[in-house]
Amino acid sequence: MRSNLDVMSSAALRSTTQRTTTPRAGGLRRSLGERLHKVASAAVTPLEPSDVLDLFNPLRRGAELRARIVAVHAETDDAATIELKPGKDWAGHIPGQYIRIGIDVDGRRQWRAYSLTHGPRPDRHISITVKAVPGGVVSQFLVHQAKPGTLVHLEQAAGEFVLDHTHHKLLFVTAGSGITPVIGMLRNLFPVTDSGVLGLDKLDQRSPSLSRGLDIVVVHLAPSEPQTIFRRNLTELHDSGAVTVIPRYDDVHGVFDVATLAELVPDLAERTTYACGPHGLLDALEAHHAERGLELYTEQFRVGAVEAGEGGTLSIAGQTLELDGATTILDAAEEAGVLMPSGCRMGICMGCILPLREGAVRDLRTGDVTVAVPGETPVAGLPVQTCISAAAGACTIEHKERVR
Amino acid sequence: MTVITKKPDSAIAHLTPEDIEELGRELDAIRQSVIDSRGESDARYIRRVIKTQRYLELGSRAVLLASMFPPAWVVGTAGLSVAKILDNMEIGHNILHGQWDWMRDPKIHSTVWEWDSASTAEGWKHSHNELHHTYTNIIGKDNDLGYGIMRVDEDQRWMPSSLLQPLFNFVNMLVFEYGIAAYDLELGRNLRLPKEKRPAEFAENVSKTLKKVRKQALKDYVVHPLLSGPSFLSTVAANLTANVVRNVWSHSVIMCGHFPEGVETYEKASIDPNETRGEWYLRQMLGSANISGSKAMHIMSGNLSHQIEHHLWPDLPSNRYAEVAPKVEALFEKYGLRYHSASMPAQVYSAWHKVVRLSLPNNWLATTKPSNLPSQLKVLWKMTRGSRAERRRLQQQLDLEAAYLA
Numbered sequence: 001m002r003s004n005l006d007v008m009s010s011a012a013l014r015s016t017t018q019r020t021t022t023p024r025a026g027g028l029r030r031s032l033g034e035r036l037h038k039v040a041s042a043a044v045t046p047l048e049p050s051d052v053l054d055l056f057n058p059l060r061r062g063a064e065l066r067a068r069i070v071a072v073h074a075e076t077d078d079a080a081t082i083e084l085k086p087g088k089d090w091a092g093h094i095p096g097q098y099i100r101i102g103i104d105v106d107g108r109r110q111w112r113a114y115s116l117t118h119g120p121r122p123d124r125h126i127s128i129t130v131k132a133v134p135g136g137v138v139s140q141f142l143v144h145q146a147k148p149g150t151l152v153h154l155e156q157a158a159g160e161f162v163l164d165h166t167h168h169k170l171l172f173v174t175a176g177s178g179i180t181p182v183i184g185m186l187r188n189l190f191p192v193t194d195s196g197v198l199g200l201d202k203l204d205q206r207s208p209s210l211s212r213g214l215d216i217v218v219v220h221l222a223p224s225e226p227q228t229i230f231r232r233n234l235t236e237l238h239d240s241g242a243v244t245v246i247p248r249y250d251d252v253h254g255v256f257d258v259a260t261l262a263e264l265v266p267d268l269a270e271r272t273t274y275a276c277g278p279h280g281l282l283d284a285l286e287a288h289h290a291e292r293g294l295e296l297y298t299e300q301f302r303v304g305a306v307e308a309g310e311g312g313t314l315s316i317a318g319q320t321l322e323l324d325g326a327t328t329i330l331d332a333a334e335e336a337g338v339l340m341p342s343g344c345r346m347g348i349c350m351g352c353i354l355p356l357r358e359g360a361v362r363d364l365r366t367g368d369v370t371v372a373v374p375g376e377t378p379v380a381g382l383p384v385q386t387c388i389s390a391a392a393g394a395c396t397i398e399h400k401e402r403v404r
Numbered sequence: 405m406t407v408i409t410k411k412p413d414s415a416i417a418h419l420t421p422e423d424i425e426e427l428g429r430e431l432d433a434i435r436q437s438v439i440d441s442r443g444e445s446d447a448r449y450i451r452r453v454i455k456t457q458r459y460l461e462l463g464s465r466a467v468l469l470a471s472m473f474p475p476a477w478v479v480g481t482a483g484l485s486v487a488k489i490l491d492n493m494e495i496g497h498n499i500l501h502g503q504w505d506w507m508r509d510p511k512i513h514s515t516v517w518e519w520d521s522a523s524t525a526e527g528w529k530h531s532h533n534e535l536h537h538t539y540t541n542i543i544g545k546d547n548d549l550g551y552g553i554m555r556v557d558e559d560q561r562w563m564p565s566s567l568l569q570p571l572f573n574f575v576n577m578l579v580f581e582y583g584i585a586a587y588d589l590e591l592g593r594n595l596r597l598p599k600e601k602r603p604a605e606f607a608e609n610v611s612k613t614l615k616k617v618r619k620q621a622l623k624d625y626v627v628h629p630l631l632s633g634p635s636f637l638s639t640v641a642a643n644l645t646a647n648v649v650r651n652v653w654s655h656s657v658i659m660c661g662h663f664p665e666g667v668e669t670y671e672k673a674s675i676d677p678n679e680t681r682g683e684w685y686l687r688q689m690l691g692s693a694n695i696s697g698s699k700a701m702h703i704m705s706g707n708l709s710h711q712i713e714h715h716l717w718p719d720l721p722s723n724r725y726a727e728v729a730p731k732v733e734a735l736f737e738k739y740g741l742r743y744h745s746a747s748m749p750a751q752v753y754s755a756w757h758k759v760v761r762l763s764l765p766n767n768w769l770a771t772t773k774p775s776n777l778p779s780q781l782k783v784l785w786k787m788t789r790g791s792r793a794e795r796r797r798l799q800q801q802l803d804l805e806a807a808y809l810a
Contacts, residue, residue, distance in 0.1 A: 042626075042627045052462065055458055104444075104509070107442065107443045107447030108507055108508050109507060110508075337505050
């Protein structure tokens with residue numbers, strides 16, 4: 001993937017060089033394109049030319065980023081992998097990253113963030129693996145009802161939870177669907193028997209050192225064996241000797257205790273740890289590793305404890321709403337009919353940030369209060385994540401209701 | 405018809421305040437049942453209408469590239485007329501009401517939608533959503549009621565200039581999109597004010613509207629005709645025709661909504677500033693009229709054929725009005741109110757009849773027969789040319805005659 005990105009950036013560099021060496025041709029072409037766009041705009045007003053093109057090819061270059069569902073593969077009873085064909089402008093990803101995906105459930109657009117679970121594939125498709133959370137609007141829909149052919153909305157891949165290739169001895173600690181970014185990394189490193197993944201020979205040619213010399217242990221926690229997504233892939237990787245998988249099932253081994261990690265992984269001290277799972281596990285690991293001075297990278301999957309405050313009056317998009325201390329600004333504003341930007345709805349993806357102009361909001365995960373005072377805090381306001389923030393007294397949030 | 409509260413036999417005299425609040429609760433329950441069941445099939449409906457409209461408009465404009473051939477002109481013009489009507493009525497009007505905001509689709513949202521009309525979506529939302537729907541049929545407050553120029557009620561003083569209102573209404577019908585744009589700007593009132601007294605945003609709104617008018621005209625009368633090459637002139641004619649057809653249609657549908665005989669109007673002073681939800685509902689119920697007809701008629705009218713239901717709940721998805729209409733009609737019956745519904749020709753006739761009747765002095769039409777036409781015309785002439793006292797005297801005479809005839 002790294003080399004892939006390098007190729008891309010050098011291609012971009014080349015095209016800029018070309019443009020600078022032949023400025024007149026580029027300028028002419030550009031102005032011709034601009035003129036055509038102007039005529040097209042004048043011909044289809046009040047629509048935009050893109051609205052018309054979307055009728056015929058919503059995945060074209062220059063369109064808003066979308067993807068079409070190509071297939072839905074069941075992983076377990078309540079988990080499925082959604083294979084997507086992204087639009088032409090998809091810029092690729094690094095295994096471990098996630099995407100924000102917007103899908104219409106029951107007629108309503110919902111945005112969520114999911115880890116990409118394949119490395120880059122030769123067919124340029126991407127995939128996410130979703131576990132149906134009880135009561136989860138989007139996850140239940142994606143696992144049980146999503147149909148191939150459906151168009152979804154997309155944002156480019158994001159996230160810092162990616163492999164640092166300077167380390168060779170690695171430990172992954174994953175719990176439940178926390179395996180998803182890690183399986184993406186593993187599938188990219190090793191060709192598992194999945195028709196969508198690059199063959200070993202191709203992988204070696206493109207990036208010969210990618211998986212060479214790596215020593216990887218995966219400690220994976222799940223409620224039980226049948227409920228483990230990617231069980232087959234993990235077993236195959238383990239059997240082929242590519243990685244060592246140490247599964248811990250609650251129903252067999254009891255609930256995992258971080259203190260026993262060193263027993264499972266005797267050379268723990270020599271390894272760099274990547275962990276992904278619920279906040280309880282991550283908090284425990286952070287304390288555990290900090291005590292021993294070990295390196296740890298984490299990706300949180302679920303929102304932590306909710307700490308309610310006193311609530312207050314929220315002014316947003318011309319509306320005044322009375323909020324209690326436990327309702328998020330995002331939920332309350334959507335309920336009032338405001339078109340809000342949103343994403344993971346758990347404080348990770350930063351897709352819902354809006355500026356707080358005045359007043360106070362409370363972070364429901366930590367209880368931290370952010371206060372904006374006109375004249376003291378920046379004129380543009382303090383960015384707050386509306387999906388995990390509740391009103392803490394009167395507050396004003398700037399939002400012009402133009403989502404894109 | 406006169407202002408409801410002045411009538412001796414008021415249509416709502418038999419209702420107690422408790423009845424009215426109970427009626428409000430029953431209507432709220434109907435509304436809630438629709439809100440609770442909004443979902444995928446509704447979303448699919450509006451997307452399908454939008455898609456159909458876009459294909460129809462593109463297809464029609466493509467056919468019109470060869471508009472110098474008469475069959476292409478006819479097919480293209482018909483298609484474009486329907487496309488423009490769909491854009492304005494079932495799509496634009498309803499999206500701008502926020503009927504589809506619940507989908508959270510940033511492309512189909514009242515805050516971003518723009519339509520094929522001279523008036524800007526922003527200006528229209530203010531004058532229509534805020535003023536007309538809040539102050540429905542309140543004389544002097546609701547500009548939809550005669551657009552602030554026409555005489556729409558017996559209680560408004562008759563002036564000689566009232567005689568011109570059928571002509572005014574006819575011209576307004578032909579250029580309706582510009583009429584709406586002017587009325588969104590409150591052009592009549594603002595131009596009468598000295599420049600420095602006009603609201604600060606007036607100049608800005610005028611420039612936005614002019615920009616919109618220019619863009620619309622450029623598309624229909626320059627760009628599309630130029631793309632048609634040798635069919636330039638016939639494409640101009642086709643676009644002009646489609647715009648006029650759309651204007652006449654939308655004007656007629658809107659006249660049917662509040663103008664037919666028997667629809668109530670209200671006095672500004674009679675409206676309690678603390679009007680309850682039930683009272684507000686009641687005003688909407690009696691101030692609106694429906695058009696009966698086929699499914700196609702409902703779609704082409706933007707479901708304003710369900711004007712009563714639309715006025716009760718302007719923000720419910722238009723495709724659901726048909727389903728709640730029988731429940732609403734049953735409530736009208738239960739509370740002894742008149743559910744005003746008739747075919748399109750009947751309602752259009754009724755509305756025009758009212759426009760003509762009110763262009764004449766009160767009771768003039770009622771007291772006129774073919775046999776006394778010459779003398780009646782003489783009375784009308786005197787009322788038009790005479791002094792205010794003369795006018796008052798002749799009016800009393802007409803009122804007496806009418807009372808005698810009754």
